[in-house]
Amino acid sequence: MMKLSLYIVLFFLLIGCKSSDVSTQYRDDFKSVSAKEKTIFLKENKATAENKSVLLLTQGFKGEKITVKQGDKSVYSSYPITNLNTKLADYFSFSNENELLIYDQFTKKQLIIPSDKAKKYKFIYLMKEYKDDTADFSITYSNTLRPLK
Numbered sequence: 001m002m003k004l005s006l007y008i009v010l011f012f013l014l015i016g017c018k019s020s021d022v023s024t025q026y027r028d029d030f031k032s033v034s035a036k037e038k039t040i041f042l043k044e045n046k047a048t049a050e051n052k053s054v055l056l057l058t059q060g061f062k063g064e065k066i067t068v069k070q071g072d073k074s075v076y077s078s079y080p081i082t083n084l085n086t087k088l089a090d091y092f093s094f095s096n097e098n099e100l101l102i103y104d105q106f107t108k109k110q111l112i113i114p115s116d117k118a119k120k121y122k123f124i125y126l127m128k129e130y131k132d133d134t135a136d137f138s139i140t141y142s143n144t145l146r147p148l149k
Contacts, residue, residue: 053121
């Protein structure tokens with residue numbers, strides 16, 4: 001029971017911290033790739049099933065270690081760098097049946113992608129914006145795959 005209480009307190013602390021420096025959008029109104037390109041992209045990333053979504057790291061990544069977990073399982077760990085021409089750093093598919101915990105080692109911030117939102121959207125874009133001495137994050141949920149090149 002004590003362990004459960006600790007998890008509940010930790011959850012509310014994370015949610016409270018998360019809301020001040022994370023903006024969330026729901027958009028499908030930007031330029032997209034063709035249906036054929038989208039299908040090829042999803043197949044290449046093993047994300048064609050309904051229980052799979054794709055997290056795309058976009059602007060603002062400068063080589064800081066990013067770790068992504070689902071439960072105790074690590075699903076991504078790398079040092080992504082945003083390509084200034086494509087505005088894309090990296091991407092990977094994940095199971096949208098469990099929440100996704102994203103940890104930025106440089107800022108010491110943890111973001112949560114809830115499974116209920118991930119199930120509704122095939123593509124989740126994560127952008128990092130630097131303001132003064134801090135970095136804020138922006139999450140965009142979408143069913144539109146923007147051009148990657």
